[in-house]
Amino acid sequence: MSKKEVFTQAQLDQYYDGMKKEHLGPLWYDLGHMVTKEPVHDVKPYLWKWKTIRAYALTAGDLLEPGKDAERRVVYLQNPSLVERGLIGYGTHTLYAGIQLLMPGESAPSHHHSQSAIRFVIEGEQAYTAVNGEKTYMERGDMILTPAWTWHEHKHEGTEPMFWMDGLDVGLVRTLAASFFEPYEEESYPMEAPENYSTKQFSMGAFKKLNEEKAPGYPSPIFGYKFERVKYLLDQMTEEDNDPFDAYAIEYINPATGGSADSRIGTMMQKLIPGQHTKAHRHVHSAIYHVLEGTGYTVIDGQKFEWEKGDFFILPPWSYHEHVNTGSEDVFLFSFNDKPVMEKLELEFSEEYKENNGQQTVESTFVPNTDV
Ligand code: 1HN
Numbered sequence: 001m002s003k004k005e006v007f008t009q010a011q012l013d014q015y016y017d018g019m020k021k022e023h024l025g026p027l028w029y030d031l032g033h034m035v036t037k038e039p040v041h042d043v044k045p046y047l048w049k050w051k052t053i054r055a056y057a058l059t060a061g062d063l064l065e066p067g068k069d070a071e072r073r074v075v076y077l078q079n080p081s082l083v084e085r086g087l088i089g090y091g092t093h094t095l096y097a098g099i100q101l102l103m104p105g106e107s108a109p110s111h112h113h114s115q116s117a118i119r120f121v122i123e124g125e126q127a128y129t130a131v132n133g134e135k136t137y138m139e140r141g142d143m144i145l146t147p148a149w150t151w152h153e154h155k156h157e158g159t160e161p162m163f164w165m166d167g168l169d170v171g172l173v174r175t176l177a178a179s180f181f182e183p184y185e186e187e188s189y190p191m192e193a194p195e196n197y198s199t200k201q202f203s204m205g206a207f208k209k210l211n212e213e214k215a216p217g218y219p220s221p222i223f224g225y226k227f228e229r230v231k232y233l234l235d236q237m238t239e240e241d242n243d244p245f246d247a248y249a250i251e252y253i254n255p256a257t258g259g260s261a262d263s264r265i266g267t268m269m270q271k272l273i274p275g276q277h278t279k280a281h282r283h284v285h286s287a288i289y290h291v292l293e294g295t296g297y298t299v300i301d302g303q304k305f306e307w308e309k310g311d312f313f314i315l316p317p318w319s320y321h322e323h324v325n326t327g328s329e330d331v332f333l334f335s336f337n338d339k340p341v342m343e344k345l346e347l348e349f350s351e352e353y354k355e356n357n358g359q360q361t362v363e364s365t366f367v368p369n370t371d372v
Contacts, residue, residue, distance in 0.1 A: 039284060041087035043092050043316035045300040045354060049368050050122075050291075050310025053077075057101045066108040067187065073108075074098040074166060077288070079314055089170050091314055094171035094338040095265075101163055102127055102156035110153035110184035115173045116264045117152070119144040120165040120290060120334055121227075122310065126158030131223045131360040133192035136199055141227025143252055145262050145332070147219035149180075153180055165290055165312075168262050199224035206255060220254035220261050227292075231332075234271040242351035243286040245281045245352070247272045247323065249315060251303045257370055259340065266339040272296065272325035279358030280322040283350035287315040287337035294331030296324045302363040320360055 006016070019026065027034075057075045067074045076098035082090040083371045092098045099122070102108065110130075119129055121138045128135040129144050131152050136144050144164075146152040146316055156162045201207060202222050228251060235327050248271040252261035260266045266285070272278070272294070280299065289298070290312050297306040298313065300321045305313050315335070325331040342348035353360060 002035035008199070009055050017112060024307050031086060039318040041287060041317050042081060042085070043079065043094060043314070044079070045303065045314050045316055045319065045366070046077075046079055046081070047304060047305045047307065047311060047313040047366055047368050048077055049370060050308075052369060052371070053099050053263070053312070054163065056311070057099050058161065061103050061161065063099055066102065066106055071109070071111065071183075071272075072100060072166075073102070074100045077312060077314075087171065087181075091288045092123070092171065092338070094169055094172040094175070094341070095104045095284060095288050095336065096166075096168045097288045097312060097336075098166045099288075100154075100166050101161060102154055103161055104156055104159050105362045107187075108153055109187045110151050110189040112149050112184070113181040114178055115168045115170055116148040116262050117146040118167045118262055118336055119146070120167065120336075122163040122165060122290070124156075124158060124160050124162030124164075125323045127154060127156035127162040127164075128195070129154050129223075130189065130191065132242060134197055134223060135191065135193075135195045137196055138162075138222035138224070139227070140149050141230070141332075142333075143225040143227075143261075144228075145220055145223050145225075147262055148264070151184055153188055157203050167265060167267075167288060169338065169341075172264070172338060172341060174335055181202065196224060197224065198222045202255060216353055217253075217256055218263060221256055222254070222261070223260065225267075230269050234269065234332075239269075244279045244358070245322075246270055247276055247278050263343050264338070266337040268335050268337070269332060270323070272323055273330055274325055275332075276330050277323055277324045277359065280320040280353035280360050281350055281358075282318050282320045282353070284315040284317055284348050285337045285339035285342045288333045289315060289333055290337040292332040292334050294325060294329055295327035295331075296331050297326065298323050299360045299362055302360055304362045304365040306365065322353075322359060 019078050064070050077091050089096045121142045125139045128137045131150050234248050252267040291307045295308045301319045
């Protein structure tokens with residue numbers, strides 16, 4: 001006789017009802033919900049057209065001024081699958097992306113926070129981000145670090161609107177209940193280092209001035225990662241470097257550790273040559289993609305996301321994905337991700353798509369909002 005049969009149905013009902021009232025639960029029913037066989041998540045993929053984002057950001061240019069009306073002028077990407085749960089500013093469950101606009105002459109005041117941030121420049125030149133008193137001038141395609149808790153501010157000295165993407169680990173830090181923010185006591189942190197110092201220090205190799213104190217490890221001794229160097233490296237690559245899943249790809253690193261440039265946010269640039277179609281795989285880490293150059297599509301769990309220069313899309317965790325270059329020019333895809341966190345926590349796994357020679361069947365095509 002099974003032990004269960006000792007009790008009448010009425011006794012069992014009373015037992016389970018009583019347990020619920022005491023805020024207790026029977027693991028013998030619920031283990032499978034807690035410890036799932038594979039990652040379970042409610043992050044859906046999504047895609048935003050650059051034309052739409054740019055128009056909304058430009059209108060914000062007339063609406064408010066950073067430093068006066070707001071801390072920053074940013075239009076952020078809100079994943080519709082997460083807003084229902086009240087998760088504001090979530091692109092994925094861990095990552096946030098926003099598009100920041102500075103008009104000529106404008107500046108955004110110094111502050112710091114426990115979120116890590118990266119910048120990726122979309123349009124414009126002659127604006128800088130200063131990190132702990134060191135100005136890094138930004139040009140299209142550059143990636144700039146503002147590691148967690150470093151003082152940072154922006155100023156635009158050029159003549160045309162300046163757009164860049166901010167990428168932060170907003171969802172991760174909120175989940176870990178670890179958000180801290182503090183404005184600097186003045187508008188600007190003292191400019192202590194020569195302009196572009198850390199970027200130049202590593203551009204010809206790796207040197208420091210005699211007697212100069214450089215803390216090893218954290219944060220990265222480089223703040224500005226130039227696109228011209230990234231492009232040079234990708235263009236040097238040979239067929240041997242062509243990854244079946246990620247094509248020609250580089251990750252931005254911290255030269256002092258060899259690990260990810262930012263300790264929590266991973267950053268990658270991929271190049272796909274015309275006609276290139278990668279194989280599908282999936283991994284625990286999630287990512288937000290920005291199309292720097294080119295035309296093509298990404299298939300995410302059977303759904304086709306067509307993109308062109310400037311667009312953004314969400315790659316949820318544990319979702320099969322493959323990329324295709326349908327144009328006649330090279331594609332450059334920049335993305336940032338939560339891989340360093342997954343790796344540090346021993347949670348990063350990946351799996352290749354084994355059917356159909358590694359390429360998914362397209363079941364539907366995503367239709368973006370194109371009201372603007
Ligand atoms: C932030 O500090 C910046 O410094 C931009 O430019 C976007 C989004 C959330 C939290 C902090 C910036 C941000 C942010």
